[in-house]
Amino acid sequence: MSAPNDLHFPFSALEGQAALQQALLLLAVDPQLGGVLVEGPRGTAKSTSARALAELLPSGQFVNLPLGTTEEQLQGALDLEAALQSSAVQFRPGLLAQAHQGILYVDEVNLLPDGLVDLLLDVSASGTNRIERDGVSHQHAARIALIGTMNPEEGQLRPQLLDRFGLFVRLPNVPDVDTRKRIVRARMAFDADPAQFCAQHAEAQTQLRAQIAAARQQLASVVWPDAIFDAVAQLCQQSGAEGVRADLVMLRAARAQAALAGHAKVSLADVQAVAELALAHRRSADAAQPPSPSGQVNDPNDQQAQQQQPQRQPPNQAQASKADAASSSNTNHSQPDSWGGMAAPRHTGIEPVKALRPFIAKKA
Numbered sequence: 001m002s003a004p005n006d007l008h009f010p011f012s013a014l015e016g017q018a019a020l021q022q023a024l025l026l027l028a029v030d031p032q033l034g035g036v037l038v039e040g041p042r043g044t045a046k047s048t049s050a051r052a053l054a055e056l057l058p059s060g061q062f063v064n065l066p067l068g069t070t071e072e073q074l075q076g077a078l079d080l081e082a083a084l085q086s087s088a089v090q091f092r093p094g095l096l097a098q099a100h101q102g103i104l105y106v107d108e109v110n111l112l113p114d115g116l117v118d119l120l121l122d123v124s125a126s127g128t129n130r131i132e133r134d135g136v137s138h139q140h141a142a143r144i145a146l147i148g149t150m151n152p153e154e155g156q157l158r159p160q161l162l163d164r165f166g167l168f169v170r171l172p173n174v175p176d177v178d179t180r181k182r183i184v185r186a187r188m189a190f191d192a193d194p195a196q197f198c199a200q201h202a203e204a205q206t207q208l209r210a211q212i213a214a215a216r217q218q219l220a221s222v223v224w225p226d227a228i229f230d231a232v233a234q235l236c237q238q239s240g241a242e243g244v245r246a247d248l249v250m251l252r253a254a255r256a257q258a259a260l261a262g263h264a265k266v267s268l269a270d271v272q273a274v275a276e277l278a279l280a281h282r283r284s285a286d287a288a289q290p291p292s293p294s295g296q297v298n299d300p301n302d303q304q305a306q307q308q309q310p311q312r313q314p315p316n317q318a319q320a321s322k323a324d325a326a327s328s329s330n331t332n333h334s335q336p337d338s339w340g341g342m343a344a345p346r347h348t349g350i351e352p353v354k355a356l357r358p359f360i361a362k363k364a
C-alpha cells in the first residue's frame with residue numbers, strides 16, 4: 001500500500017540521518033544560509049527528508065524544480081506589452097514565488113545549467129527574486145530554503161557554484177545492517193498504515209515545528225561574542241578555505257544552532273557542531289587534516305547567562321533516544337580536546353558531533 005498524497009514520511013521518523021537532519025533544520029531556521037547541497041548515493045532519503053522538512057515550515061510548501069526548467073519558469077514572466085500599454089507591470093509568478101516560505105528542491109543540481117544554479121543561489125542568499133526584462137523590472141520576496149542534491153558520478157558542480165552553497169552534507173551509504181533494518185522497518189510501517197505511523201510521530205513533529213518557529217523568531221537577537229569570531233576565523237584559516245564565505249556561513253549556521261537550542265549567545269559548542277557543514281566543500285586540498293586551532297579559546301557563554309534563558313518545552317524522550325542511537329552508530333564523534341574544550345571538526349564525511357540532539361533535547 002502506498003501513502004495517500006497528503007501524508008508524507010515524518011522528519012522525526014528518519015533513521016540514522018543526523019547530519020542531514022541537522023543541516024536541514026539549520027536551513028529551516030535561516031533560509032538565507034544559502035542552501036544545503038547533499039551529495040550521496042541513491043535511495044538514502046534525500047528527497048524524503050527534504051519533503052519532510054517542508055511539513056515543519058509554516059507554509060508547508062515543497063516545490064520540485066525539474067531539470068528542464070527555463071529561467072522564465074523559475075523567475076516568473078513579465079508581460080512587457082501590458083507594461084507598455086498601461087505602465088503597470090503584469091507579473092506571472094514562477095517557481096520561486098511558489099516556493100516562497102517553503103522548500104525549493106533541485107534533484108541533480110549539478111546537471112542544471114550554471115546560469116540557473118547561479119540564479120537560485122542568488123535568490124536563496126538574498127531572499128528576493130528580481131526580474132528585469134528590457135528596462136522593466138519587478139521584484140518579490142522569495143524566502144526559499146534551497147536544497148540541492150547531486151551524485152558526483154554524474155558530473156561535478158563548478159567550484160564557484162559549490163562554494164556558494166551554504167552547507168554541504170556528504171551522505172555515506174547505509175552504514176550497517178542494523179541501521180538498514182531500522183530504516184526498512186520504519187518505512188514499511190509507514191507504508192502499511194501512514195495515518196497511524198504519522199499519529200505515532202505527531203507529538204515529536206509538533207515539538208520540532210514549535211522549536212523551529214521559536215528559533216526563527218529569536219534568530220536576529222542571538223549574538224556572537226568576540227571569541228566566536230576568533231574561533232571561526234581560526235578554523236576557516238586553517239582549513240585553507242578561499243575567501244571568507246566559509247566564515248560568514250559558519251557564523252550564521254552557529255547562530256541558527258544556538259537559536260534552536262534556545263540560547264541567546266552563540267557558543268563554541270555551536271560553532272563546533274556546524275563547522276564541518278560549512279567547511280566540507282570549502283577545505284583546500286592541501287588542508288588534508290582537520291584544523292586544530294593553536295590558541296586556547298575560552299567559551300564566551302558563561303553558565304549564568306545560559307541559565308537566564310527562557311525555558312522551552314521538555315525534550316521528547318523518544319527523539320532524544322533516537323538521536324542517541326543515531327549518534328552512537330557514528331564512529332566519527334569528536335571528543336572534547338584542547339580547542340576551547342571542544343574538538344576541532346573532522347574533515348571526513350559529515351557526522352557532526354552532537355547530531356540531532358541539540359535540536360531535540362534542548363536544555364532543560
Ligand SMILES: Nc1ncnc2c1ncn2[C@@H]1O[C@H](COP(=O)(O)OP(=O)(O)OP(=O)(O)O)[C@@H](O)[C@H]1O
Pocket residue numbers: 009013014015016017041042043044045046047048049183186187
Ligand atoms: N534514513 C532513512 N530513514 C527513513 N527512510 C529512508 C531512509 N533512507 C532511505 N529511506 C527510504 O528509502 C526510500 C528512498 O528514499 P528517497 O527517495 O528519499 O531517496 P533519495 O536519496 O532521494 O534517492 P534518489 O537519489 O534515487 O532520488 C524511501 O522510501 C525512504 O523512506
